[in-house]
Amino acid sequence: MPTARERVRAELTSEITDAARRQLAEVGAAALSLRAVAREVGMVSSAVYRYFPSRDDLLTRLIIEGYDDLGAAAEAADDPAAAPRDRWLAVCRAVRAWALAHPHEYALLYGSPVPGYRAPEDTVPAAARVGIVLGRILGDAARAGVLPDGSGERDPALVSDETAAVLGGAHPAIDETVRVRALLAWSSLFGTISFELFGHFVGSVEDGDRYFDRVMADLAALLGF
8 A cells, every 4th residue: 555655746746747738738748848847736846856857757757648548548449359340440449539639648649759859668568559459459350260361471671570479470361461551550540640630631531530430441451351
């Protein structure tokens, strides 16, 4: 059971990160300031530095929490008992719904890089959660015989071993063609959402819901679902 000091620290950390998210909405990630966050929570800057030694530490915390929240939404949407196509569509819709509900956090994760900030390795496990869900769907589809027989081709210079493990693992039906298509589908999911959120579909797409579902259904067909 956490001590009183640990509970107070957790509460203050949460208060600081909540204030930082509001700063993201107001000024963007590049202008995020520990001093401004300190003013909002009623603390002196030196006190905030005890929780987050630098702006980059605070950004890293926001990024990890954002990826974890998004990953949890994707995981909750996946029903292993459903057909692969239905699972894929449900997860994609959940990712889009999260992005539309959290546009500023999505922009932190998938928008323009923050000048001077380099995300540490600590962010990788959280960032991979959505990909792991999509890879699990692909692997389950292969094991269920949904995918057509593959060539067994493996080209480590094209798709890394780490990525291949995420994208369904080793199975005769998952060859390099399938892996490339899976990476295309994964990147197209976020590319489509980014175009919508950042206004690049204005004047091109009339119905965002219908367009998104059509694109994700076409990607499901490309994957063989």
